[in-house]
Amino acid sequence: MGNNIKTPLRIVCLFTACAFIVHGISRGEALVVLNKAVNICLECIGLG
Amino acid sequence: MNFQIKRKLLQMIAFGCSNAHLLNFKGGRLYTGKWKQFCNPGLNCYSCPAAGFACPIGALQAVNGSRQFSFSFYVTGLLLAFGVLLGRAVCGWLCPFGLIQELIHKIPSPKRKLKKGFLYVKYVVLVVFVLILPVAVTDYMGMGKPAFCQYICPAGTLEGGLSLLLAHESLRKAVGTLFSLKMAILVLTLCGCVFFYRFFCRTLCPLGAIYGLFNKISFIHLEVDSHKCVGCGKCKAVCGMEVDPVQTPNAAECIRCGACVDVCPTGAVCLTCRTKSSHTRPI
Incomplete structure (x- = not known):
């Protein structure tokens, strides 16, 4: 893959990442993550 | 200071930052602060x-399998950002479970090479257990379960399972077949790590599979100066991930550990975040 393709691809990916993060937070996904992470996940420890 | 010393220091710092709440082990409690809505780059x-x-893989499954959402823009965006910026340097420099595997690999034993077919298992694990099952298999409330965490993840068994079972008698009473299966996977993984360098990373880790896809475009990458390279093969011989940095400097398996940079006698191999001269070897 040439550098003339890589650089714009990196920038597009970074902008997409930022847009995804902002959109995800705005619709409350971070709270779902927080709620899962602060409680003992029985599946994660092999009991669920 | 060579790359290996710098990397070990950063790995230890990353391990400490990821697991800073050591006093919680005493009561078997979890940290419940707001920082837990952010994902660790490593497993x-x-x-x-x-x-x-x-955990980014746990968070991805939790959101994808939740009642409200079937796709996580938030976690996907974080993984995309980590992937584009760092690629598998996350595995080599920041992943806590990667450090554990490297320390286990130091146990004296005959070291083996991994057959190439095993490298593709992690992509199957990613697609089936992380992306499909949490969305496709739901309960009566429409909620999916984190299949990778539930059936495979040895990091969860080691870091979460064992420590919480030691602290809570009520959890010990609930141990059954599923925990036995996960313990068997953990023991197999740890034994595999004794003989094979980063056995879990290379065969089962869905996070490694995701970051590996970004290695070809990530800002941090390897460059090989074909004018300086004398073809001695030392870089290939020293690579624990069994990558040939001269032929495929940005292979999906390269964790950017920098061992090839340290061993190169002519300084032809370089770990950088800038695209350098035109006589570097193309991917």
Whole structure:
């Protein structure tokens, strides 16, 4: 893959990442993550 | 200071930052602060009492399998950002479970090479257990279960499972077949790590599979100066991930550990975040 393709691809990916993060937070996904992470996940420890 | 010393230092710092709440081990409690809505770049179980951040693979399954959402823009965006910026340098420099595997590999034993076919298993694990099952298999309330965490993840068994079972008698009473299966996977993984360098990373880790896809475009990458390279093969011989940096400097398996940079006698191999001269070898 040439550098003339890589650089714009990196920038597009970074902008997409930022847009995804902002959109995800705005619709409350971070709270779902927080709620899962602060409680003992029985599946994660092999009991669920 | 060579790359290996710098990397070990950063790995230890990353391990400490990811698991800063050590006092929680005493009561078997989890950290419940707001930082846990952010994902750790590496694999680190959020049910570990010391964990300060969420596990990205656990978080991805939790949101995808939730009643409200079937696709997580938030976690996908974070993984995309980590992937484009760092690629698999996350595995080599920041992943807590990667450090554990490297320390286990130091146990004296005959070291083996991994057959290439095993490298593709992690992509199957990613697609089936992380992306499909949490969305496709739901309960009566429409909620999916984190299949990778439930059936495979040895990091969860080691960091979360064992420490919480030691602290809570009520959890010990609930141990059954599923925990036995996960313990068997953990023991197999740890034994595999004794003989094979980063056995879990290379065969089963869905996070490694995701970051590997970004190695060809990530800002941090390897460059090989074909004018300086004398073809001695030392870089290929020293690579624990069994990559040939001269032929495929940005292969999906390269974790950017920098061992090839340290060993190169002419300084032809370089770990950089800038695209350098035109006589570097193309991917």
